[in-house]
Amino acid sequence: MNFKKRTRMQVADMICGNFKAEESFFRYRSSSLLTEFFEDSGTDYVHDGSTRSYWVAETLRKILEEPHVNASTPPENFAGVIRTLMDPGDAVNESPGRDNALDALNAALAREGFEAFYAEDKNCYLRHIASNAIAMSSPDPNRPFTIAEQKKREQLNLYLNQVSEDVLIEDILLPLLRQLGFHRVTAAGHKDKMLEYGTDVWMKFTLPTQHVLYFGLQAKKGKLDASGITKAPNVNIAEVLNQVMMMLGHEVFDPDIGKRVLVDHAFIVAGGEITKAARNWLGSKLDASKRSQILFMDREDILNLYVVTNLPLPEGAVPEEADHVDGDSSF
Numbered sequence: 001m002n003f004k005k006r007t008r009m010q011v012a013d014m015i016c017g018n019f020k021a022e023e024s025f026f027r028y029r030s031s032s033l034l035t036e037f038f039e040d041s042g043t044d045y046v047h048d049g050s051t052r053s054y055w056v057a058e059t060l061r062k063i064l065e066e067p068h069v070n071a072s073t074p075p076e077n078f079a080g081v082i083r084t085l086m087d088p089g090d091a092v093n094e095s096p097g098r099d100n101a102l103d104a105l106n107a108a109l110a111r112e113g114f115e116a117f118y119a120e121d122k123n124c125y126l127r128h129i130a131s132n133a134i135a136m137s138s139p140d141p142n143r144p145f146t147i148a149e150q151k152k153r154e155q156l157n158l159y160l161n162q163v164s165e166d167v168l169i170e171d172i173l174l175p176l177l178r179q180l181g182f183h184r185v186t187a188a189g190h191k192d193k194m195l196e197y198g199t200d201v202w203m204k205f206t207l208p209t210q211h212v213l214y215f216g217l218q219a220k221k222g223k224l225d226a227s228g229i230t231k232a233p234n235v236n237i238a239e240v241l242n243q244v245m246m247m248l249g250h251e252v253f254d255p256d257i258g259k260r261v262l263v264d265h266a267f268i269v270a271g272g273e274i275t276k277a278a279r280n281w282l283g284s285k286l287d288a289s290k291r292s293q294i295l296f297m298d299r300e301d302i303l304n305l306y307v308v309t310n311l312p313l314p315e316g317a318v319p320e321e322a323d324h325v326d327g328d329s330s331f
Contacts, residue, residue, distance in 0.1 A: 008060045011057075012056035014026045035047045072133045097118070102117075149307045172306070173217070182215070199252065218247060219269040221272070226238075248266055
């Protein structure tokens with residue numbers, strides 16, 4: 001990823017605090033503090049004693065050249081630099097909300113198609129303006145959740161109890177998959193039941209090597225089990241098998257390259273639990289090569305990923321009383 005020199009110099013001046021003391025919204029950093037800054041950002045760059053702003057700009061260039069997922073997601077270390085720069089505890093001549101510092105930073109980043117913003121956790125993140133993808137360190141869905149995150153998770157869990165498959169796909173899965181870095185995320189006619197060879201959604205993911213993997217997704221609202229008698233709203237995994245086989249055996253059209261391509265992997269997604277028996281049954285019906293192509297995602301995965309990627313809840317999942325508590329229904 002290559003930012004213009006002008007942009008890197010502007011951000012470098014903010015990191016160095018190269019402004020008049022009474023007019024600055026950024027902390028002044030000497031040589032030793034710059035080394036400390038980059039250490040706090042998760043890198044091992046040490047200031048070499050040269051002109052601070054030029055050294056920082058060159059360091060930013062090196063960081064931006066580090067491996068990254070795609071053009072809409074800068075390297076994790078650059079996201080760490082922005083998060084450290086915009087620490088609310090480093091506010092100067094303004095409140096911890098750092099509105100003025102944020103405006104100055106965004107004036108520079110807009111040139112590169114990015115925008116910085118504060119999330120509910122008070123950390124500063126980068127959003128790619130065109131795709132709305134958020135750059136952040138690889139989310140860990142197994143980490144402990146804050147009280148606010150637990151509340152958000154519970155609200156989404158209640159929402160999943162009442163939504164249809166169409167809503168599950170459109171309002172939950174599509175935004176989540178885009179947030180996770182998939183692109184060309186396309187619903188394949190699910191609403192009119194005209195499915196394209198058993199695929200509810202198809203999408204692709206670009207590796208750091210620029211190779212592209214294609215994914216198909218089959219979504220079910222309820223629990224997936226392998227019992228002999230399945231009661232609504234549960235779905236027997238046997239019902240999914242044929243759809244998965246069709247998904248892996250047929251092509252999807254990628255308009256970006258004007259060609260039809262085979263799906264590399266198939267996601268089986270459930271709004272409820274996917275039982276161990278269901279997973280084992282499906283594995284027993286597929287040969288080794290096909291088994292390696294199957295990926296599972298159940299309700300626990302959806303809930304955890306939705307929280308750690310900091311996605312706002314769908315409109316229907318926000319309790320009405322939330323609007324009357326603090327006037328802000330976002331999460």
